[in-house]
Amino acid sequence: MGTGQKRIWRNWIPMKPKKLSALLAALLVTAPVMPLATTESAFAATKLTAPTDVLLQPDRTVTWKTVANASGYSVKVYEAVTDKLIGERNVYNGTAKYALNDLLMQNGTYYARVTALGNSFTYTNSAESARSNTLTVSIKMTLPAPAQPTLTSEGLVTWPTGTNNGYLLSVYHAPSNTLVGSRLLNKDSTSADISPLIPALGNYYVKLLAKGDAATMEDSAESNASNAVELKPALRLTAPTTLALTEKRIATWNGVEGNNGYRISVYSAGINAIVGFLQAPKDSTQVDVSSLIRSTGNYYIRIQTLGANNSSSEDSASSASIQYFIEDNLYVVPQDKLTATTVTTDYAVHTDLQVERDTVLAELVADKSFTSMLVPVKVDSSDLSVQVQGQLALQLLSNSSSAKLRIHTSIGELTLPVQEIADMAHARSLNLADYTVQVDLKQTAAARPSEYETIPLQLSLSLVDKNKQAVSIVDSKSYLTLTIPVPGAKSSDLKTLSGVRLTDTFEPVPTLFRQNADGNISASFRYRGTATFAVKKKQIGFPDVLSGHYAKESIESLAAKSVIQGFEDNTFRPQATVTRAQFAAMLVKALGIKEDTSAVSAFTDVTTDKWYSSVVNTAYQAQLLSGRGGGIFAPEDLITAQEMATMVTTALRYAEFTKTLSSEQQTEHLMQLPNSDGLFAYALAPIALCIEENILTGPTFNTFNATKPADRAMAADMLYRMLKTVKFIN
The missing domain is CATH 2.60.40.10 (Immunoglobulins)
Known part of the structure; x- marks a missing residue:
C-alpha cells in the first residue's frame, strides 16, 4: 500500500456504513491507476548446460558426458552432407549412451547432437550440443x-x-x-x-x-x-542375318518373314557394353542409329525379331564392328573416296592410298565449318603411304588457320597442323597446290624387339610433284602428334613407360600415355619432325630419394624416361647443385629436341671441346636460354632459382603454351612468395607464371630463394610439373 493509505489505516475509527461507503468511493476516484502486477514464480528456472564430448561410436551408439540435474536427453541424428535431420530419440533413464541402430540403417555419413532435458519447473532444456564426430555407415x-x-x-x-x-x-x-x-x-x-x-x-x-x-x-x-x-515350348521366329553398320550410322539386315518389327541393340565394341536400343517397324530392313552412336569409338549391333504371342527371336549374332569418328568440325573422308593400291614383293607388302580430290574438295568448299580432315585407313598394312592433294590442305587452311590433317591407321594415327605443311612448302619456294602431301608409316620389324614394348614405327613426310619427285620433310616448326597402340600394356605400367626416338641408340621424346575406353593403352608422341618411334619400359629408384621426399615421383618419372639420370654409384644426390649447362641439357631432353652438333656457338665460353657445346647451342637456337651479356653464357656457373624458373618458362613457350598473366595477376602471385629478396626484373613474369601453373609449389615455393643455387631435386620437380602442364607426360 502507498503511504497515504497507511495513514488512513492508522487513523481509522469506526464509522457508520453509509459514511464508510462514501469514503471508499472517494478514495477510489482520487487514487492513481496502478497496473495489474504479473504473477511471478517465487523461484526462476535454470537453463541446463549443453552436453559435451558427444561421440558417435563404431558400433552405432552415441555417448556424451552427463549433465547435472538433467532429467533425460534428446538425441538427434543428422545426415552429414546435407545436414538433414534423420531422426530423434529421447532417453529418460539417466544414461549417457544410446544405441542408434534403428536410425543408422542406411549407408551414409552421419553426426549427432544431444540436448539435456529439464523438468520444466526448476530446470529448462539446454541448447543442442556441438556437432559430434562423423560416422560413415556401410552395411551389407x-x-x-x-x-x-x-x-x-x-x-x-x-x-x-x-x-x-x-x-x-x-x-x-x-x-x-x-x-x-x-x-x-x-x-x-x-x-x-x-x-x-x-x-x-x-x-x-x-x-x-x-x-x-x-x-x-x-x-x-x-x-x-x-x-x-x-x-510346351513356344514357336520362335528366327533372328535376322547379314547385319551391318554403314559409314552414315545406318543399321541394315535381312528381313524375317512373319516379323512384327525389330529391336536393334547398339554395343560399344571395346567393352561389349550396350549403348542403347531402337525399335524398327514391321518389315523394315534398316534404321538410322545415329541417335545412339554419338561419340568416337568402335560399335556393333545385334537385332531381335519381334513377334506376337511371345514368339520373338533371340538376339542375332553380332555384326562386324565399325569405327566412327564423331567430332565437331571434322570431315571424315568416305571409304569410296579412297583409292588403295597394294604392291607385293618378296620382302614386303606396301599399300598406297590416295584421297579423291574433286568430290572431297567440293564438300570442304561447301561447308566451311570443316576445320579438320581425317583419312580413315581400313587396309591392314604395316607399310603404307597416304597421299592428300595440296589443294585439299589449302582449302582446310582457308576454312581455319588452325586446321589439322589426321591420318588414322591400325598401326598409328598422325595429327599434322596444316599450317605446318604450308610453311614447309613456302620455305622451299613450292606452290602447295601443285604438290601432294605424302605421309609414310612403316613398322621397321616384323615382330616386337625384346628391348621395346612396341614395334618401332617410322614416320616420313614429303611433298611430291606430278612427276613423282619428292621433297622430304625432316624437321617442323611445330609439334606433330603420332599415336600408336601399346599392346599388352596395363594401366599400372603408365609410370614406367616412355617414348623414344631411335637413333644409333635412342633419345627421349615427350609422350603421353592413356587408357582408352576399351581398356587398351596408347602412346602419343610429340615431336618436331619425323623419325622412328617406339615405347620402352624402365623403372628406376634411387636409395637416397626416400619415400617421403617431395620430389620422389618427379625424379623417378624423369629418370625412367631418360630425361635425367643418376650417378655411377646409383645415387641421385637430390641436394646437389646444378650448373647452367646441366639444366640446359635437361630442358633439351625433356622437350625432345634433336641436338644440332653442327651449330656455331653463340657464346665465347662454350667451346667445341666441352661436353655441353652442342646442347647449349641447341637450347640457344630453340630460344630456351640467353647469355649474361658480352657473348658469355657461364655454362659452369651454378644456376639460381630465378634463372631456373625463367628457363622453365621459355620451355613452356617452346611447347606451344600460350597463357600469359596480367600485371595484376603477376603482382598477386609474387606477393605470395615467402621470400622475394633478390628478384631481378627479367624473372618476375616467369616466376609468377610458374606459381600460377603449380610448377613452383610446395617445398620449391616455400623455400624459394631467387639468388640461391637450385638443387637437383628442384630441377626435377619443376621440369616434371612443366611437362605435365603442357601434357607431355603423365
Whole structure:
C-alpha cells in the first residue's frame, strides 16, 4: 500500500456504513491507476548446460558426458552432407549412451547432437550440443527370399514385390529337378514369361532369387518352388542375318518373314557394353542409329525379331564392328573416296592410298565449318603411304588457320597442323597446290624387339610433284602428334613407360600415355619432325630419394624416361647443385629436341671441346636460354632459382603454351612468395607464371630463394610439373 493509505489505516475509527461507503468511493476516484502486477514464480528456472564430448561410436551408439540435474536427453541424428535431420530419440533413464541402430540403417555419413532435458519447473532444456564426430555407415544385408511365385499354364510367373535390385528367375524340370534355364529380370519386376525357356513338352516349376547390388545388399536365397505346370515350348521366329553398320550410322539386315518389327541393340565394341536400343517397324530392313552412336569409338549391333504371342527371336549374332569418328568440325573422308593400291614383293607388302580430290574438295568448299580432315585407313598394312592433294590442305587452311590433317591407321594415327605443311612448302619456294602431301608409316620389324614394348614405327613426310619427285620433310616448326597402340600394356605400367626416338641408340621424346575406353593403352608422341618411334619400359629408384621426399615421383618419372639420370654409384644426390649447362641439357631432353652438333656457338665460353657445346647451342637456337651479356653464357656457373624458373618458362613457350598473366595477376602471385629478396626484373613474369601453373609449389615455393643455387631435386620437380602442364607426360 502507498503511504497515504497507511495513514488512513492508522487513523481509522469506526464509522457508520453509509459514511464508510462514501469514503471508499472517494478514495477510489482520487487514487492513481496502478497496473495489474504479473504473477511471478517465487523461484526462476535454470537453463541446463549443453552436453559435451558427444561421440558417435563404431558400433552405432552415441555417448556424451552427463549433465547435472538433467532429467533425460534428446538425441538427434543428422545426415552429414546435407545436414538433414534423420531422426530423434529421447532417453529418460539417466544414461549417457544410446544405441542408434534403428536410425543408422542406411549407408551414409552421419553426426549427432544431444540436448539435456529439464523438468520444466526448476530446470529448462539446454541448447543442442556441438556437432559430434562423423560416422560413415556401410552395411551389407542379405535380402530375404522372395515370396513363393505362381506359375500359370500359359507360362506366366507372378509374385508379390519385395526388396530387390532385380531378380534371377530359374526354371526347373519338375520330375528331375533339373535346371532348364534362367533369366535376369529388371528391378521391381512382378511377372515374367518363361515360355522362351521351355525346351520341350513337360512339367516345370520356377524359383526366384532377389538380386542385391553388391555394395549394400547380398543376393537372397531362392524362394520356395512355385506350383508345377505342364508347359510346351513356344514357336520362335528366327533372328535376322547379314547385319551391318554403314559409314552414315545406318543399321541394315535381312528381313524375317512373319516379323512384327525389330529391336536393334547398339554395343560399344571395346567393352561389349550396350549403348542403347531402337525399335524398327514391321518389315523394315534398316534404321538410322545415329541417335545412339554419338561419340568416337568402335560399335556393333545385334537385332531381335519381334513377334506376337511371345514368339520373338533371340538376339542375332553380332555384326562386324565399325569405327566412327564423331567430332565437331571434322570431315571424315568416305571409304569410296579412297583409292588403295597394294604392291607385293618378296620382302614386303606396301599399300598406297590416295584421297579423291574433286568430290572431297567440293564438300570442304561447301561447308566451311570443316576445320579438320581425317583419312580413315581400313587396309591392314604395316607399310603404307597416304597421299592428300595440296589443294585439299589449302582449302582446310582457308576454312581455319588452325586446321589439322589426321591420318588414322591400325598401326598409328598422325595429327599434322596444316599450317605446318604450308610453311614447309613456302620455305622451299613450292606452290602447295601443285604438290601432294605424302605421309609414310612403316613398322621397321616384323615382330616386337625384346628391348621395346612396341614395334618401332617410322614416320616420313614429303611433298611430291606430278612427276613423282619428292621433297622430304625432316624437321617442323611445330609439334606433330603420332599415336600408336601399346599392346599388352596395363594401366599400372603408365609410370614406367616412355617414348623414344631411335637413333644409333635412342633419345627421349615427350609422350603421353592413356587408357582408352576399351581398356587398351596408347602412346602419343610429340615431336618436331619425323623419325622412328617406339615405347620402352624402365623403372628406376634411387636409395637416397626416400619415400617421403617431395620430389620422389618427379625424379623417378624423369629418370625412367631418360630425361635425367643418376650417378655411377646409383645415387641421385637430390641436394646437389646444378650448373647452367646441366639444366640446359635437361630442358633439351625433356622437350625432345634433336641436338644440332653442327651449330656455331653463340657464346665465347662454350667451346667445341666441352661436353655441353652442342646442347647449349641447341637450347640457344630453340630460344630456351640467353647469355649474361658480352657473348658469355657461364655454362659452369651454378644456376639460381630465378634463372631456373625463367628457363622453365621459355620451355613452356617452346611447347606451344600460350597463357600469359596480367600485371595484376603477376603482382598477386609474387606477393605470395615467402621470400622475394633478390628478384631481378627479367624473372618476375616467369616466376609468377610458374606459381600460377603449380610448377613452383610446395617445398620449391616455400623455400624459394631467387639468388640461391637450385638443387637437383628442384630441377626435377619443376621440369616434371612443366611437362605435365603442357601434357607431355603423365
